[in-house]
Amino acid sequence: MANERILDVVDSPADLKLLTDDELSILAREIREQIITTTSKTGGHVASSLGAVEIILAVHSLLNCPEDKFVFDVGHQSYAHKLVTGRRDRFDTLRTFHGISGFPKPSESEYDVHASGHASDSLSVAVGLAKARALSGGTNKIVALIGDAALGGGMAFEALNYIGQAQLPMVIILNDNEMSISRNVGALMKHLGYLRTSSSYRTTRDRVQEAMEQSGALGSALMHFGRNAKESMKQFVIPHSMIFEQLGIVCTTPVDGHNIHELKEMLSTCLAADGPVLMHVVTKKGAGYGPAMAEPTRFHGTGPYDIATGKAIKKSAKAPSYTSVFGEALLNEARADERIVAITAAMESGTGLTSFEKEFPDRFIDVGICEENAAGMAAGLAIGGRKPVFAVYSTFLQRAIDQLIVNNALMNLDVVFAIDRAGLVGADGPTHHGMFDLVYTRMVPNMRVLAPSNEAELVNSLHTALVLGGPFAVRYPRGEACGVPVPDKPETYEPGVSRLVREGSDVAILAFGNMVEPANEAAAALEEAGLSVRVVDMRWVKPLDTEAIRRAAETRLVVTVEDGVVEGGVGEEVLAELARQDVKAPVLTLGIPDRYIMQGAPDFLMHELGLDAEGIAAAIEEKLEAL
Ligand SMILES: Cc1ncc(C[n+]2csc(CCOP(=O)(O)OP(=O)(O)O)c2C)c(N)n1
Numbered sequence: 001m002a003n004e005r006i007l008d009v010v011d012s013p014a015d016l017k018l019l020t021d022d023e024l025s026i027l028a029r030e031i032r033e034q035i036i037t038t039t040s041k042t043g044g045h046v047a048s049s050l051g052a053v054e055i056i057l058a059v060h061s062l063l064n065c066p067e068d069k070f071v072f073d074v075g076h077q078s079y080a081h082k083l084v085t086g087r088r089d090r091f092d093t094l095r096t097f098h099g100i101s102g103f104p105k106p107s108e109s110e111y112d113v114h115a116s117g118h119a120s121d122s123l124s125v126a127v128g129l130a131k132a133r134a135l136s137g138g139t140n141k142i143v144a145l146i147g148d149a150a151l152g153g154g155m156a157f158e159a160l161n162y163i164g165q166a167q168l169p170m171v172i173i174l175n176d177n178e179m180s181i182s183r184n185v186g187a188l189m190k191h192l193g194y195l196r197t198s199s200s201y202r203t204t205r206d207r208v209q210e211a212m213e214q215s216g217a218l219g220s221a222l223m224h225f226g227r228n229a230k231e232s233m234k235q236f237v238i239p240h241s242m243i244f245e246q247l248g249i250v251c252t253t254p255v256d257g258h259n260i261h262e263l264k265e266m267l268s269t270c271l272a273a274d275g276p277v278l279m280h281v282v283t284k285k286g287a288g289y290g291p292a293m294a295e296p297t298r299f300h301g302t303g304p305y306d307i308a309t310g311k312a313i314k315k316s317a318k319a320p321s322y323t324s325v326f327g328e329a330l331l332n333e334a335r336a337d338e339r340i341v342a343i344t345a346a347m348e349s350g351t352g353l354t355s356f357e358k359e360f361p362d363r364f365i366d367v368g369i370c371e372e373n374a375a376g377m378a379a380g381l382a383i384g385g386r387k388p389v390f391a392v393y394s395t396f397l398q399r400a401i402d403q404l405i406v407n408n409a410l411m412n413l414d415v416v417f418a419i420d421r422a423g424l425v426g427a428d429g430p431t432h433h434g435m436f437d438l439v440y441t442r443m444v445p446n447m448r449v450l451a452p453s454n455e456a457e458l459v460n461s462l463h464t465a466l467v468l469g470g471p472f473a474v475r476y477p478r479g480e481a482c483g484v485p486v487p488d489k490p491e492t493y494e495p496g497v498s499r500l501v502r503e504g505s506d507v508a509i510l511a512f513g514n515m516v517e518p519a520n521e522a523a524a525a526l527e528e529a530g531l532s533v534r535v536v537d538m539r540w541v542k543p544l545d546t547e548a549i550r551r552a553a554e555t556r557l558v559v560t561v562e563d564g565v566v567e568g569g570v571g572e573e574v575l576a577e578l579a580r581q582d583v584k585a586p587v588l589t590l591g592i593p594d595r596y597i598m599q600g601a602p603d604f605l606m607h608e609l610g611l612d613a614e615g616i617a618a619a620i621e622e623k624l625e626a627l
Pocket residue numbers: 048051074076077117118119146147148149150151175177179180181285345346347369371396399
């Protein structure tokens with residue numbers, strides 16, 4: 001049939017072995033078309049996935065997965081892998097509720113090695129697999145695919161440290177596209193640039209031949225190779241001045257990551273080695289789709305878009321995003337106080353710092369995907385007399401809990417953790433939901449934690465944190481704010497003082513942050529049913545308003561509502577506070593249950609969890625009936 005696609009007959013990676021390199025190139029084009037068709041409706045990580053198509057096809061046509069292991073870093077580039085590992089027919093459900101995950105997910109497919117989504121963990125997982133293989137005497141192949149930005153993350157560096165020492169055979173494919181979400185940063189990035197420059201690697205290739213004969217440091221790095229592999233590696237390796245090779249990891253010359261033939265040739269050489277090899281692959285982010293190549297940052301992670309123009313298809317917004325309100329508020333604060341410094345760990349646009357960088361380039365720091373370093377640097381900046389504001393997603397700050405505790409809070413430093421994407425984030429799913437920050441900030445001595453319930457509260461919360469000093473967390477959700485006016489002149493909140501939203505005497509709902517609005521709607525519905533319901537915007541997660549808690553216990557039922565995990569959450573702290581006050585009262589703690597939450601639209605997920613107005617009202621009625 002004239003229009004039949006090769007893709008339609010690829011049911012597993014084994015089918016790729018039957019294809020010629022030219023057919024694989026045609027398949028790559030078909031896969032790109034499929035990725036674009038699907039993501040134009042679902043949204044997704046378009047540019048990274050388009051850039052990695054040939055790499056994925058080359059790997060799968062040489063490995064025997066799932067016996068061999070193909071480990072993805074982040075996994076946002078894995079769409080081609082999904083399409084050739086039996087998920088083609090469900091691909092249109094990408095990132096939807098109960099649909100295909102946007103990241104590798106072992107419960108979805110035996111070809112997905114680990115549940116990923118956070119950067120820089122692939123090398124640890126891969127070398128762990130290599131060690132497990134060594135212990136069991138196995139011979140399977142292990143390949144990790146990591147981007148140039150993820151390679152700069154601390155966890156990846158720590159893994160390289162072990163990989164170079166252990167000398168276990170594995171191939172690290174470095175997908176070097178010079179991009180993180182924004183442009184990549186850092187000294188490693190510069191080093192890769194040097195390696196990429198064709199003039200430098202061509203001339204050094206000759207020098208390498210000589211060096212090989214002399215068997216210097218380079219020779220020793222290669223001594224773990226089998227004879228044939230060593231011979232063919234000679235033409236591919238980089239001089240011994242480079243860092244990987246000095247760590248004991250052989251590094252290839254850069255390969256064109258969109259040339260299937262070259263990729264397969266180089267990869268088969270690397271797979272024959274009996275030590276660790278880093279295969280340097282150069283790709284173009286967004287390859288094959290003009291708009292994504294032109295705007296790789298926007299197409300890193302996008303919502304639905306028009307295929308012809310690449311323009312975003314957006315629903316009209318009733319309010320600005322919390323992120324943009326934060327960005328504007330921080331800019332205003334920075335204009336008034338030159339000590340303020342903004343830090344991001346590779347999330348400049350995602351955290352709303354683009355305008356800040358433009359206006360205050362010297363006071364803007366992007367450390368790359370290095371949350372630990374960002375939090376550690378914040379401590380140094382604070383000790384040095386600056387007021388650092390580390391703007392970071394809730395899920396990624398999990399990487400730097402230790403630095404928050406030891407480097408910042410212990411010294412009671414003036415540092416603000418501006419925690420974006422708190423609560424459920426949606427299509428990215430369990431790796432990205434911000435479910436834990438209420439616990440991991442609240443538990444730390446000296447920390448003060450604010451959960452603004454709308455954009456005006458956010459502006460005031462940031463101001464309060466900067467004015468009062470000491471270690472602060474201000475946490476706010478992904479997406480649209482409430483549409484209330486923001487103050488021209490922000491106010492400073494008194495610690496531990498809540499805001500009464502609605503008075504009532506039968507039930508008291510103590511709501512935190514994003515949950516104030518649905519709590520208030522639930523109260524309105526319950527009042528129609530004849531109940532008098534108080535709603536308190538608790539505002540402070542720490543210190544809590546102990547007087548509001550005491551008063552709440554005078555009603556028939558105290559209800560806490562948070563968009564974080566209930567276990568160890570702030571509702572449990574309200575219970576503890578009641579115990580401290582020696583007050584006995586029925587309490588209902590509502591929040592995210594003790595399990596991982598799958599992907600889906602946040603409103604829908606909150607409904608499923610009973611955390612929308614309807615669910616809150618129903619839970620209260622049920623509890624009252626049971627009393
Ligand atoms: C710990 C952590 N921090 C931040 C992110 C957000 N993030 C996802 S992909 C990405 C950039 C990855 O760049 P690179 O590794 O070079 O892959 P590319 O997208 O260029 O293919 C970032 C910052 C993350 N997933 N995990």
